Amino acid sequence: QKEVEQNSGPLSVPEGAIASLNCTYSDRVSQSFFWYRQYSGKSPELIMSIYSNGDKEDGRFTAQLNKASQYVSLLIRDSQPSDSATYLCAVGGDSGYSTLTFGKGTMLLVSP
Amino acid sequence: DADVTQTPRNRITKTGKRIMLECSQTKGHDRMYWYRQDPGLGLRLIYYSFDVKDINKGEISDGYSVSRQAQAKFSLSLESAIPNQTALYFCATSDPPGRQTSTDTQYFGPGTRLTVL
Numbered sequence: 001q002k003e004v005e006q007n008s009g010p011l012s013v014p015e016g017a018i019a020s021l022n023c024t025y026s027d028r029v030s031q032s033f034f035w036y037r038q039y040s041g042k043s044p045e046l047i048m049s050i051y052s053n054g055d056k057e058d059g060r061f062t063a064q065l066n067k068a069s070q071y072v073s074l075l076i077r078d079s080q081p082s083d084s085a086t087y088l089c090a091v092g093g094d095s096g097y098s099t100l101t102f103g104k105g106t107m108l109l110v111s112p
Numbered sequence: 113d114a115d116v117t118q119t120p121r122n123r124i125t126k127t128g129k130r131i132m133l134e135c136s137q138t139k140g141h142d143r144m145y146w147y148r149q150d151p152g153l154g155l156r157l158i159y160y161s162f163d164v165k166d167i168n169k170g171e172i173s174d175g176y177s178v179s180r181q182a183q184a185k186f187s188l189s190l191e192s193a194i195p196n197q198t199a200l201y202f203c204a205t206s207d208p209p210g211r212q213t214s215t216d217t218q219y220f221g222p223g224t225r226l227t228v229l
Binding site for chain 2: 008032034041042043044045046049088090092096097098099100102103104105
């Protein structure tokens with residue numbers, strides 16, 4: 001059984017701070033990694049995808065991947081109240097026929 | 113117009129009723145998925161289809177069935193609804209690796225909130 005673990009939170013940060021969200025996964029052969037943002041009652045929205053070790057930056061978001069440690073993180077710089085949401089980590093397998101396994105999500109609260 | 117649509121958006125039904133949730137997409141993707149989301153349990157895969165002739169069970173398929181009527185349409189049925197099937201249901205789509213720049217990136221519909229009394 002593939003597992004993706006996230007701290008449920010809530011993670012509370014003040015406006016303007018850096019929010020750090022973490023995710024670990026159990027399947028060592030996983031090859032694709034995604035971060036989704038989900039507002040309450042809404043559908044998940046893709047923020048970032050990452051496939052190689054290291055950092056990937058997109059605007060205020062940076063995804064970090066360490067396959068040796070089976071760890072992926074999402075940093076949100078200059079956090080805004082509109083970033084308050086649940087962030088889902090999703091992990092794909094090593095085959096083109098694999099599906100995604102989602103973590104249960106971390107709730108982020110950004111206070112003004 | 114939205115790329116992935118789901119109907120109905122909200123449904124209240126009674127135990128024992130047959131319910132169909134429908135998903136349509138205009139993204140031209142081959143792959144379609146059905147998930148349910150429950151508080152504290154995250155997204156769980158019910159069924160998925162990699163093309164029109166392919167249907168696969170996911171993690172929690174018991175009590176559900178699906179039909180892939182066309183590349184763009186994927187329906188989820190609850191043959192005899194029970195209260196513990198009350199949840200938020202999402203349809204998602206993706207393309208096979210290599211066709212797009214992102215591997216297995218899934219795009220979600222707006223969801224159907226189903227309540228079984």
